Amino acid sequence: MRKPEQELAEIKSMMERSTRFLSLSGLAGILAGIYAFAGAGIAWFWIYFPLTEYGAGSEVITHADLQTNLLVLAIIVLLLAIGTAYLLSQQKSKKNSDKFWTPASKRFLLALFIPVLAGGLFSFALIHESSYQLIAPATLIFYGLGLINASHFTLGEIRNLGIGQLILGLAGAFFPEFGLVCWALGFGVLHVIYGSMMYYKYDR
Amino acid sequence: MKGNYDKAFENVIRLRIMSILMVNERYDFNSFKEILDVTDGNLASHLRNLENAAYITVEKTFSGRKPLTNYLATKAGKKAFQAHLDFLENLINANKT
Numbered sequence: 001m002r003k004p005e006q007e008l009a010e011i012k013s014m015m016e017r018s019t020r021f022l023s024l025s026g027l028a029g030i031l032a033g034i035y036a037f038a039g040a041g042i043a044w045f046w047i048y049f050p051l052t053e054y055g056a057g058s059e060v061i062t063h064a065d066l067q068t069n070l071l072v073l074a075i076i077v078l079l080l081a082i083g084t085a086y087l088l089s090q091q092k093s094k095k096n097s098d099k100f101w102t103p104a105s106k107r108f109l110l111a112l113f114i115p116v117l118a119g120g121l122f123s124f125a126l127i128h129e130s131s132y133q134l135i136a137p138a139t140l141i142f143y144g145l146g147l148i149n150a151s152h153f154t155l156g157e158i159r160n161l162g163i164g165q166l167i168l169g170l171a172g173a174f175f176p177e178f179g180l181v182c183w184a185l186g187f188g189v190l191h192v193i194y195g196s197m198m199y200y201k202y203d204r
Numbered sequence: 205m206k207g208n209y210d211k212a213f214e215n216v217i218r219l220r221i222m223s224i225l226m227v228n229e230r231y232d233f234n235s236f237k238e239i240l241d242v243t244d245g246n247l248a249s250h251l252r253n254l255e256n257a258a259y260i261t262v263e264k265t266f267s268g269r270k271p272l273t274n275y276l277a278t279k280a281g282k283k284a285f286q287a288h289l290d291f292l293e294n295l296i297n298a299n300k301t
Binding site for chain 1: 228
Protein backbone atom coordinates (compact mmCIF):
# COMPACT_ATOMS: atom_id res chain seq x y z
CA MET A 1 0.00 0.00 0.00
CA ARG A 2 1.20 3.51 -0.79
CA LYS A 3 1.35 6.19 1.87
CA PRO A 4 -2.14 7.59 2.59
CA GLU A 5 -0.90 11.19 2.14
CA GLN A 6 0.40 10.30 -1.29
CA GLU A 7 -2.85 8.56 -2.09
CA LEU A 8 -4.95 11.61 -1.15
CA ALA A 9 -2.66 13.94 -3.10
CA GLU A 10 -3.10 11.68 -6.12
CA ILE A 11 -6.90 11.84 -5.78
CA LYS A 12 -6.94 15.61 -5.38
CA SER A 13 -4.66 16.19 -8.37
CA MET A 14 -6.82 13.97 -10.60
CA MET A 15 -9.99 15.75 -9.53
CA GLU A 16 -8.42 19.14 -10.31
CA ARG A 17 -6.90 18.13 -13.63
CA SER A 18 -10.10 16.53 -14.89
CA THR A 19 -12.36 19.48 -14.05
CA ARG A 20 -10.19 22.55 -14.47
CA PHE A 21 -8.61 24.12 -17.53
CA LEU A 22 -5.18 24.92 -16.10
CA SER A 23 -3.41 26.06 -19.26
CA LEU A 24 -4.78 29.58 -19.17
CA SER A 25 -1.84 31.85 -19.95
CA GLY A 26 -1.06 34.80 -17.68
CA LEU A 27 0.96 36.46 -20.42
CA ALA A 28 -2.15 36.47 -22.63
CA GLY A 29 -3.98 38.38 -19.90
CA ILE A 30 -1.24 41.01 -19.80
CA LEU A 31 -1.28 41.41 -23.59
CA ALA A 32 -5.10 41.57 -23.71
CA GLY A 33 -4.91 44.37 -21.14
CA ILE A 34 -2.40 46.28 -23.25
CA TYR A 35 -4.54 45.92 -26.41
CA ALA A 36 -7.62 47.07 -24.50
CA PHE A 37 -5.82 50.03 -22.99
CA ALA A 38 -4.51 51.11 -26.39
CA GLY A 39 -7.97 50.66 -27.90
CA ALA A 40 -9.59 52.72 -25.14
CA GLY A 41 -6.98 55.44 -25.72
CA ILE A 42 -7.78 55.61 -29.43
CA ALA A 43 -11.52 55.65 -28.71
CA TRP A 44 -11.06 58.43 -26.17
CA PHE A 45 -9.08 60.44 -28.72
CA TRP A 46 -11.81 60.02 -31.34
CA ILE A 47 -14.74 60.76 -29.06
CA TYR A 48 -13.52 63.37 -26.65
CA PHE A 49 -10.26 64.73 -27.91
CA PRO A 50 -10.63 68.50 -28.00
CA LEU A 51 -12.66 68.38 -24.79
CA THR A 52 -11.09 66.79 -21.76
CA GLU A 53 -14.45 66.48 -20.01
CA TYR A 54 -15.10 62.73 -19.85
CA GLY A 55 -18.72 62.62 -20.89
CA ALA A 56 -19.22 65.88 -22.72
CA GLY A 57 -18.87 64.30 -26.15
CA SER A 58 -21.21 61.39 -25.84
CA GLU A 59 -23.75 62.73 -28.36
CA VAL A 60 -21.03 62.83 -30.96
CA ILE A 61 -21.20 59.03 -31.32
CA THR A 62 -24.36 59.45 -33.40
CA HIS A 63 -22.10 60.30 -36.35
CA ALA A 64 -22.26 57.21 -38.52
CA ASP A 65 -18.53 57.40 -39.40
CA LEU A 66 -17.38 57.46 -35.83
CA GLN A 67 -19.79 54.67 -34.97
CA THR A 68 -18.33 52.41 -37.67
CA ASN A 69 -14.77 53.28 -36.67
CA LEU A 70 -15.43 52.47 -33.03
CA LEU A 71 -17.07 49.19 -33.93
CA VAL A 72 -14.15 48.15 -36.14
CA LEU A 73 -11.71 49.16 -33.41
CA ALA A 74 -13.61 47.12 -30.83
CA ILE A 75 -13.67 44.06 -33.08
CA ILE A 76 -9.92 44.33 -33.79
CA VAL A 77 -9.13 44.56 -30.06
CA LEU A 78 -11.41 41.59 -29.33
CA LEU A 79 -9.93 39.40 -32.07
CA LEU A 80 -6.36 40.25 -31.03
CA ALA A 81 -7.13 39.40 -27.40
CA ILE A 82 -8.87 36.11 -28.20
CA GLY A 83 -6.22 35.13 -30.74
CA THR A 84 -3.40 35.80 -28.30
CA ALA A 85 -5.15 33.93 -25.49
CA TYR A 86 -5.75 30.94 -27.78
CA LEU A 87 -2.18 30.76 -29.09
CA LEU A 88 -0.43 31.29 -25.75
CA SER A 89 -2.71 28.90 -23.87
CA GLN A 90 -2.18 26.25 -26.50
CA GLN A 91 1.57 26.77 -26.17
CA LYS A 92 1.32 26.44 -22.39
CA SER A 93 -0.65 23.21 -22.60
CA LYS A 94 1.91 21.82 -25.03
CA LYS A 95 4.72 22.77 -22.66
CA ASN A 96 3.01 20.98 -19.77
CA SER A 97 2.24 18.12 -22.20
CA ASP A 98 -1.46 18.48 -21.46
CA LYS A 99 -4.12 18.19 -24.11
CA PHE A 100 -5.71 21.52 -25.06
CA TRP A 101 -9.17 20.20 -25.94
CA THR A 102 -10.40 18.31 -22.93
CA PRO A 103 -13.83 18.04 -21.31
CA ALA A 104 -12.55 20.61 -18.78
CA SER A 105 -11.46 23.19 -21.37
CA LYS A 106 -14.73 22.84 -23.27
CA ARG A 107 -16.72 23.37 -20.09
CA PHE A 108 -14.57 26.41 -19.26
CA LEU A 109 -15.15 27.99 -22.67
CA LEU A 110 -18.87 27.31 -22.59
CA ALA A 111 -19.20 28.81 -19.10
CA LEU A 112 -17.30 31.92 -20.20
CA PHE A 113 -18.83 32.49 -23.60
CA ILE A 114 -22.54 32.07 -22.87
CA PRO A 115 -22.64 35.30 -20.81
CA VAL A 116 -20.06 37.00 -23.03
CA LEU A 117 -21.97 36.22 -26.22
CA ALA A 118 -25.20 37.41 -24.65
CA GLY A 119 -23.37 40.59 -23.63
CA GLY A 120 -22.15 41.12 -27.18
CA LEU A 121 -25.65 40.80 -28.60
CA PHE A 122 -27.00 43.04 -25.84
CA SER A 123 -24.44 45.68 -26.82
CA PHE A 124 -25.73 45.60 -30.39
CA ALA A 125 -29.20 46.19 -28.99
CA LEU A 126 -27.82 49.21 -27.12
CA ILE A 127 -26.33 50.58 -30.36
CA HIS A 128 -29.67 49.98 -32.04
CA GLU A 129 -31.47 51.87 -29.28
CA SER A 130 -28.79 54.62 -29.28
CA SER A 131 -27.99 54.01 -25.58
CA TYR A 132 -24.27 54.41 -26.23
CA GLN A 133 -23.39 55.42 -22.69
CA LEU A 134 -24.38 51.94 -21.45
CA ILE A 135 -22.24 49.92 -23.87
CA ALA A 136 -19.01 50.11 -21.87
CA PRO A 137 -20.70 49.16 -18.54
CA ALA A 138 -22.71 46.38 -20.23
CA THR A 139 -19.60 44.74 -21.73
CA LEU A 140 -17.88 44.91 -18.33
CA ILE A 141 -20.86 43.42 -16.48
CA PHE A 142 -21.41 40.52 -18.89
CA TYR A 143 -17.68 39.78 -19.08
CA GLY A 144 -17.45 39.87 -15.28
CA LEU A 145 -20.36 37.44 -14.94
CA GLY A 146 -18.78 35.17 -17.57
CA LEU A 147 -15.49 35.11 -15.66
CA ILE A 148 -17.16 34.36 -12.33
CA ASN A 149 -19.11 31.56 -14.01
CA ALA A 150 -16.01 30.14 -15.71
CA SER A 151 -13.83 30.40 -12.60
CA HIS A 152 -15.21 27.04 -11.39
CA PHE A 153 -13.43 25.41 -14.32
CA THR A 154 -10.05 27.13 -14.28
CA LEU A 155 -7.51 28.90 -12.06
CA GLY A 156 -9.18 30.43 -8.99
CA GLU A 157 -7.87 33.97 -9.54
CA ILE A 158 -10.31 34.38 -12.41
CA ARG A 159 -13.14 34.75 -9.92
CA ASN A 160 -11.69 37.90 -8.39
CA LEU A 161 -10.93 39.31 -11.82
CA GLY A 162 -14.61 38.77 -12.67
CA ILE A 163 -15.81 40.48 -9.50
CA GLY A 164 -13.56 43.44 -10.31
CA GLN A 165 -15.01 43.75 -13.81
CA LEU A 166 -18.53 43.49 -12.43
CA ILE A 167 -17.97 46.29 -9.88
CA LEU A 168 -16.42 48.59 -12.50
CA GLY A 169 -19.32 47.84 -14.85
CA LEU A 170 -21.93 48.70 -12.25
CA ALA A 171 -20.04 51.88 -11.29
CA GLY A 172 -19.89 52.85 -14.95
CA ALA A 173 -23.62 52.26 -15.35
CA PHE A 174 -24.41 54.75 -12.57
CA PHE A 175 -21.78 57.26 -13.71
CA PRO A 176 -21.89 57.02 -17.49
CA GLU A 177 -19.49 59.95 -17.88
CA PHE A 178 -16.80 57.60 -16.57
CA GLY A 179 -17.90 54.67 -18.75
CA LEU A 180 -14.83 54.65 -20.96
CA VAL A 181 -12.54 55.20 -17.97
CA CYS A 182 -14.08 52.19 -16.19
CA TRP A 183 -13.74 50.16 -19.38
CA ALA A 184 -10.04 51.04 -19.65
CA LEU A 185 -9.53 50.18 -15.97
CA GLY A 186 -11.38 46.86 -16.27
CA PHE A 187 -10.30 45.46 -19.62
CA GLY A 188 -6.92 47.24 -19.51
CA VAL A 189 -5.52 47.61 -16.01
CA LEU A 190 -7.23 44.66 -14.28
CA HIS A 191 -6.15 42.30 -17.06
CA VAL A 192 -2.54 43.43 -16.71
CA ILE A 193 -2.63 43.08 -12.90
CA TYR A 194 -4.23 39.63 -12.87
CA GLY A 195 -2.26 38.48 -15.90
CA SER A 196 1.03 39.32 -14.17
CA MET A 197 -0.11 37.67 -10.94
CA MET A 198 -0.96 34.49 -12.82
CA TYR A 199 2.23 34.68 -14.84
CA TYR A 200 4.43 34.88 -11.75
CA LYS A 201 2.46 32.22 -9.91
CA TYR A 202 1.99 29.58 -12.61
CA ASP A 203 3.93 30.28 -15.78
CA ARG A 204 7.52 30.79 -14.74
CA MET B 205 -11.65 2.50 12.66
CA LYS B 206 -14.07 4.35 10.43
CA GLY B 207 -13.98 3.93 6.67
CA ASN B 208 -12.92 0.95 4.66
CA TYR B 209 -9.82 0.23 2.64
CA ASP B 210 -11.20 -0.91 -0.69
CA LYS B 211 -9.11 -3.36 -2.69
CA ALA B 212 -10.76 -2.12 -5.89
CA PHE B 213 -8.87 1.15 -5.48
CA GLU B 214 -5.55 -0.40 -4.63
CA ASN B 215 -4.42 0.02 -8.21
CA VAL B 216 -3.47 3.61 -8.95
CA ILE B 217 -5.16 3.70 -12.37
CA ARG B 218 -8.46 2.59 -10.86
CA LEU B 219 -8.03 5.11 -8.06
CA ARG B 220 -7.53 7.86 -10.66
CA ILE B 221 -10.50 6.73 -12.75
CA MET B 222 -12.75 6.83 -9.72
CA SER B 223 -11.40 10.25 -8.60
CA ILE B 224 -12.29 11.64 -12.01
CA LEU B 225 -15.78 10.15 -11.93
CA MET B 226 -16.46 11.59 -8.48
CA VAL B 227 -16.23 15.14 -9.86
CA ASN B 228 -17.35 14.62 -13.48
CA GLU B 229 -20.86 13.44 -14.20
CA ARG B 230 -19.59 11.40 -17.14
CA TYR B 231 -16.17 10.95 -18.75
CA ASP B 232 -15.38 9.31 -22.08
CA PHE B 233 -12.87 6.61 -22.96
CA ASN B 234 -10.57 8.77 -25.08
CA SER B 235 -10.40 11.54 -22.50
CA PHE B 236 -9.49 8.93 -19.89
CA LYS B 237 -6.77 7.64 -22.15
CA GLU B 238 -5.27 11.11 -22.58
CA ILE B 239 -5.40 12.25 -18.98
CA LEU B 240 -4.19 8.93 -17.54
CA ASP B 241 -1.64 8.29 -20.29
CA VAL B 242 -2.32 4.56 -20.54
CA THR B 243 -2.85 2.11 -23.39
CA ASP B 244 -6.27 1.09 -24.69
CA GLY B 245 -6.00 -2.44 -23.34
CA ASN B 246 -4.78 -1.42 -19.92
CA LEU B 247 -7.52 1.19 -19.54
CA ALA B 248 -10.23 -1.16 -20.78
CA SER B 249 -9.26 -3.86 -18.30
CA HIS B 250 -9.33 -1.44 -15.36
CA LEU B 251 -12.68 -0.03 -16.48
CA ARG B 252 -14.10 -3.53 -16.81
CA ASN B 253 -12.83 -4.34 -13.35
CA LEU B 254 -14.67 -1.36 -11.84
CA GLU B 255 -17.73 -2.19 -13.91
CA ASN B 256 -17.75 -5.75 -12.57
CA ALA B 257 -17.64 -4.34 -9.05
CA ALA B 258 -20.74 -2.31 -10.04
CA TYR B 259 -18.86 0.90 -9.16
CA ILE B 260 -19.26 2.39 -12.64
CA THR B 261 -21.69 2.03 -15.52
CA VAL B 262 -21.16 2.35 -19.26
CA GLU B 263 -23.22 4.53 -21.54
CA LYS B 264 -22.77 4.12 -25.26
CA THR B 265 -23.87 6.97 -27.51
CA PHE B 266 -22.86 8.55 -30.79
CA SER B 267 -21.20 11.89 -31.33
CA GLY B 268 -22.15 12.45 -34.95
CA ARG B 269 -21.14 9.16 -36.50
CA LYS B 270 -18.40 8.25 -34.09
CA PRO B 271 -19.32 5.95 -31.23
CA LEU B 272 -18.72 7.53 -27.85
CA THR B 273 -18.32 5.48 -24.70
CA ASN B 274 -19.04 7.35 -21.50
CA TYR B 275 -18.51 6.12 -17.97
CA LEU B 276 -20.47 7.16 -14.88
CA ALA B 277 -19.95 6.38 -11.21
CA THR B 278 -22.79 4.45 -9.61
CA LYS B 279 -24.23 5.22 -6.18
CA ALA B 280 -22.46 2.16 -4.78
CA GLY B 281 -19.22 3.30 -6.41
CA LYS B 282 -19.44 6.77 -4.89
CA LYS B 283 -20.21 5.32 -1.49
CA ALA B 284 -17.30 2.89 -1.70
CA PHE B 285 -14.94 5.64 -2.79
CA GLN B 286 -16.09 7.88 0.06
CA ALA B 287 -15.47 5.06 2.54
CA HIS B 288 -12.01 4.58 1.03
CA LEU B 289 -11.33 8.31 1.44
CA ASP B 290 -12.54 8.23 5.06
CA PHE B 291 -10.22 5.33 5.74
CA LEU B 292 -7.21 7.19 4.34
CA GLU B 293 -8.05 10.34 6.29
CA ASN B 294 -8.49 8.45 9.54
CA LEU B 295 -5.24 6.64 8.94
CA ILE B 296 -3.43 9.96 8.55
CA ASN B 297 -5.06 11.35 11.69
CA ALA B 298 -4.24 8.20 13.63
CA ASN B 299 -0.59 8.42 12.59
CA LYS B 300 -0.39 12.04 13.70
CA THR B 301 -1.29 11.39 17.32
